Amino acid sequence: MSGRRVVVFPSAAELGPALAHLVASRADKALLDHGRFSLGLSGGSLVSMLSKELPALPDLDCSHWLAGFCDERLVPFNDGESTYGLYKNQLFSKINIPDSGILAIDPSLSVQECAEDYARKLKEAFPKEDIPVFDLLLLGMGPDGHTCSLFPDHPLLEETQKIVAPIGDSPKPPPQRVTMTFPMVNLARCVVFVSTGGSKAPVLKQVLEGGEGPALPAARVVPSHGELFWLIDEPAAASLTLQVERPGSAAKL
């Protein structure tokens, strides 16, 4: 890892534009380097933040983007719980990622088959790599410290073979999901967590500063060669004592 950066913004409203600039800058870098930008999306508040901020960037060209999902809920696309469905309605309709550049699950399959099918799609999209290396993964963290659909104390935390795994007993509904596993997450060139609001303060302290007991899932995201950012707001940072960056709203990360 090339060093973790914890960056604190006064509010979520000021974090949003900085996140969009970060996405755009890593996209530019990837396009120059290898002609394509691969982006892994997550649900939660990222959906509305990205849907507001990315289309607002001037001259954003997503025609060579590949968008996948760090995890997905096994529900039909027209179900309000579908992460793909939310992004389709709120973001994909506003930016020019080609349909062929969006890698979604097949929600008609069983959870086991769905994970295998999604892993196959990912491998086909990254033919030169044994394990797909995403340019950027955007992650959220639940109040229990979960990220993707990797939940505390779940056996999937120890998965070492599969790049995508099924989960049939998610403690957070809906119970059936597919998720990237740590072996793939930790190979990404850049991982960015976004976490805001005072309810996240206790778990952020535990994840970023450590504590007793096994590391929470979000703390186990440690890219082996890539960058790691935690973009948080002041309420979420309230309990932290570690050194953080406070770059202001015009931050270029």
Ligand SMILES: O=C(O)[C@H](O)[C@@H](O)[C@H](O)[C@H](O)COP(=O)(O)O
């Ligand atoms: O799949 C899910 O159930 C959610 O997407 C969930 O994992 C969410 O990403 C986190 O709880 C962070 O949520 P916030 O972005 O709202 O903090």
